[in-house]
Amino acid sequence: MFIIIIGCGRLGSYLATAFSDQGHEVVIIDRREDTFKKLPDHFTGFGIAGDATEPAVLKEAGVARCDALLAVTENDNTNIFIAQMARELFRTPKVMARVFDPARASVYESLGIEAICPTILGGSAFIQRLAQT
């Protein structure tokens, strides 16, 4: 698969590394070039320094032929916006956004955006582990 990842923070760099290790083609975009330092030496993909809310930057990353786009910047609204831009302008087959706020995630899930909410995922992990003790 060809996967584009937006945001090279902890989650973005983790995902980029994992998909690259699995043999997928990866392009990762972040506004700040120094964030690419988080990527290991064996990362085989590309980093692009740029603002992914600008359609031209997504085009440069190859969005027209990518199989999936994961928007995982630190900002919920940026992720929601980029996810919809990929879906609406570039017909990206699989689009997902990280959304920290559970209420916002649920609103966008109901609007057909795949919103992954770390708050809910983390919360349920804690609850489950505690129930096991």
Place this chain on the structure above:
Amino acid sequence: MFIIIAGSGALVYHLARDLRQKRHQLQLIVRDAEACQDLARRLEMPVICDDPTLPRVLQAAGATEADLVLAVTLNDADNLVICQVSKRHFGAPRTVALVTNPNHVDLFRRLGIDAVVSVATILTTLVEQQATLEDMISLTPLAEGKIMVTELAIPEDAPAVGKTLSELNLPRNALIATITRDGEPIIPRGDIRLHAGDRVLLVTKAEAECSAIGHLLGEAAARNL
């Protein structure tokens, strides 16, 4: 109308003051605490100090009752989310978003925002117009720039002078809405002849604007657009 305005500082202040004067009922949402207090004091009205992109904040502001939601923060993504949550989750009938990046205008429309305002686009259009054609005194893009309204004076050497409107053969997507002659408005009909010095209000689809101006002022003027 009941209008929710979400944004920052000076723009919210002036919008709120003008709209209140027109007797609209308003609810303001401003994220920055200091700006929020300042607005509440100057406008003498309650201002919600919170993140307007959060569903609970929009709900508390009355999004289910609002006739119109104006999203005028300086962040395009925030404005999109404010409008989408208001419209699609809370059923606000009409939403308007400000965009900083003019490349977002079309996308916002496609994502269901009723009206998208790009300050950069408006200013660029005005500047280009002012710089190239002095006879053209005002120009307003409508429907996100798909419709152009242009007022122009007919100079003596214009090819349109002495022709009737039907002889002009304007392109299909162009229409002369009014003619002003010696300060008097004329409602146009096909048999009205244009005189030098007439002021013409031209309404066109954007793609027909250049050609329509060519018919009125000559190809050279249209090329300068």
